[in-house]
Amino acid sequence: MATHATAEDVEAVVERVEAAGGEAFVSRGVSRVIIGLVGDVDRFETLNLGGLPSVQSVTRISAKYKLVSREHHAERSTVYVGGVPIGPDTVTLIAGPCAVETPEQTLEAARMAQSAGAVLLRGGAYKPRTSPYAFQGLGELGLKILADVRAETGLPVVTEVVAAHDVEMVARYADMLQIGTRNMSNFGLLQAAGEAGKPVLLKRGMNATIEEWLMAAEYIAQRGNLDIVLCERGIRTFETATRNTLDISAVPVVQRLSHLPVMIDPSHSGGRRDLVLPLSRAAIAVGADGVLVDVHPKPEEALCDGPQALMTEDLRRLSAELDDLTAVVGRRLSTWWNRRLLAG
Secondary structure: OOOOOOHHHHHHHHHHHHHOOOEEEEEEOOOOEEEEEEOOHHHHOOOOHHHOOOOOOOOOOOOOOOOOEOOOOOOOOOEEEOOEEEOOOEEEEEEEOOEOOOHHHHHHHHHHHHHOOOOEEEOEOOOOOOOOOOOOOOOHHHHHHHHHHHHHHOOOEEEEOOOHHHHHHHHHHOOEEEEOHHHOOOHHHHHHHHOOOOOEEEEOOOOOOHHHHHHHHHHHHHOOEOOEEEEEOOEOOOOOOOOOEOOOOHHHHHHHHEOOOEEEOHHHHHOOHHHHHHHHHHHHHHOOOEEEEEEOOOHHHOOOOHHHOEOHHHHHHHHHHHHHHHHHOOOEEOHHHHHHHHOO
8 A cells, every 4th residue: 555545545445355255454564554365366356456545556476475575565674663773774783681580680781781782672571491490581570670671771672472362461561572483383472463563573483494484474464563573593403512503594585585674693593602793793794684682790690591691791892893894784783772862
């Protein structure tokens, strides 16, 4: 639909499609509305949909993932989270503690992240773990801590949701919903996140192909949400030297197939602090739209993933190298937003 399309214009298209026995799914992004049609495509072509008010174009999409495909949206998209852009013009740093443990730990980690140029705060209130005996997160208390830290620092919050029935509650606190690797194929959760009205960070499943990853994004988009950021966080291979195997080639491959932004998580892919910086270099060099890193003031005391969490000196080096590399690849680091927050 054209950018000036009214609700009545959209409804007119939906009514005509449904009258012809088809289904119409309305997906809304920041700057556009797309209506996906399912049914007898040959019959749709007789409806003269292009002649309806505010219909900009009608395109038959051959890709399995219709809404997230570049086949229907050639230009790469920018997703805004609390006003912060993630897209092809910038490199965005998201940082914070893997798990929210205490108000003090979370605020200190947020300050560390912000001083390094992070413009979004990540932190887990819910932690899906391999072992049922491992720390599972603080739940709603953790969400409240994140909201308090956001009020203190100005950093918008990215946090994970692990169950469809929790989406509404988590969305009340978060600026962006994260779907983790273990839930990439939780289709009920994907659909609920698509209906929540918040941007979504979708991590690649540890055993997922790129097509499966994009199809998971399609579940979100098909429920009306086009504000999706993809995150490559390493896949499971035969190699045991690292926690996961970072598929760095996934960035250019996905950017060719999809208009969605693509980030890298060097913390969970490498699983070691000393690997975060070199993997971040690779991410920026290959064209990633941002990096997502773990930060902790006392990693040796962390309840979750301490060995991969960055400390102050690590963050200084990461910040300096991101500045240099971002300029080399012709982008700008999203620190302009951070400077604005720090200035009050």
